[in-house]
Amino acid sequence: MNDEIPYVRVGINYYREIRRPSIAGETLATLVKWSRDTIVHDHKKSYLLKVPKYLGFCCIPNHTDYQKVIGDFYNTYSQIGYLPTSEELTLSDLMQRCSLSLTFVRHIFGSQFELGLDYLKVLFLFPTQTLPIVCLVSKERSTGKSTFLKWLKEIFGLNMTYIKGDSFASQFNSDWASMLLVAIDEVFFDKKEITERLKYLSTTNKDKLEQKGKDREEIDFFAKFILCSNNEDNFIQIDEEEIRFWILKISSIKEENTNFLNGLIQEIPYFLRLLMDRPFLRQNSSRMWFKKEDLKTTALKRLLWKNNNRLEAKLIELFFELFEQTDEQAVSVIPQDVFQMVNRLHKSGFCSINDIRKVLKDVWKIEPQKNSLTYVRYTVDHAGGFYSGSAIGRYFSINRSFILEKFDELMR
Secondary structure, three states, X not given: OOOOOOEEEEOOEEEEEEEEEOOOOOEEEEEEEEOHHHHHHHHOHXXXXXXXXXXXXXXXXXXXXXXXXXXXXXXXXXXXXXXXXXXXXOHHHHHHHXXXXXXXXXXXXXXXXXXXXXXXXXXXXXXXXXXXXEEEEOOOOOOOHHHHHHHHHHHHHHHEEXXXXXXXXXXXXXXXXXXXXXXXOOOOEOOHHHHHXXXXXXXOOEEEEOOOOOOOEXXXXXXXXXXXXXXXXXXXXXXXXXXXXXXXXXXOXXXXXXXXXXXXXXXXXXXXXXXXXXXXXXXXXXXXXXXXXXXXXXXXXXXXXXXXXXXXXXXXXXXXXXXXXXXXXXXXEOHHHHHHHHHHHOOOOOOOHHHHHHHHHHHOOOOOOOOOEEEEEEEEOOOOOEEEEEEEEOOEEEEHHHHHHHHHHHHO
């Protein structure tokens, strides 16, 4: 856009590029609709002849050879605010110039550090390439998840956005459908249909743009999703064979540095140049670039186990709490007892008595007493505590050592 003429006409509508101040003290260029009458009022009618005219909008991402105008179309994809440094530096020199950034990438991706650099390189050089859904999870505080999103926002600017989980579930998607990166914080998707939509969007190259009061429009779709959650175990429902999610458990940062993000921002030109010059560890190996083995992290395995063994996990946690609150080395239960305790601690309808019996007999290989006998029966009160009484039944005996071993496996 000509700096002297901040207007464009696209189709039959006029727009103006305005620069909106941000909290950081910068200005963000935004294209907003502007009336023809206002332009005439401000500049006279003859001024309209100077306004550039285009047939329509397009959205073509490119970070190394950006073009605002492509043919007779106005590109809505935004130019990023930083370019790779043009200094003549060796790879070793570049690594020194962006050492803070490399340390941070290692913190986020852990043992998959090199693959993490590959992911960022693909984002920068091949923005239309399909990539896995990155999920950053941790129960701990001060992990750097939010800082990672802010850093990516600085790199990719207006081509990245944040949305809430409920916004993703909405049918209207005009605020994020044309983005490179869509970050969803504090994720908890408990409905299978939301997961299915996310999976579809992560691999499709077309989608329908939906705005209130307007007809649906088919667009090119190249967005990549980054999910963040404090819930490591069930923030999303996925199947055993799922290979589209790259789940990373993030540890806490031991020493807090209030200027950490500013340090990362200052290194961006050197980091982008490093991404360009550094060779790939993993060349394009699948439609989502990486091998499926690359995505099978410990965090993914844990989530899958929790997803597909939800009842067993709840029973392990239930009995662990029972043993923690009592001095018992073994407890006796019948499936009806366990059913009542589970429903007291979780929503009703979570499982059936027969489901519990299957876990006790078929999964844990515990056999009930052959005859009905008197046993100590535990029940959960309204405060989540356990109290005992006497009952008669063909009970199952569960040992403390067995549950502690199962709990250790669950927490790994």
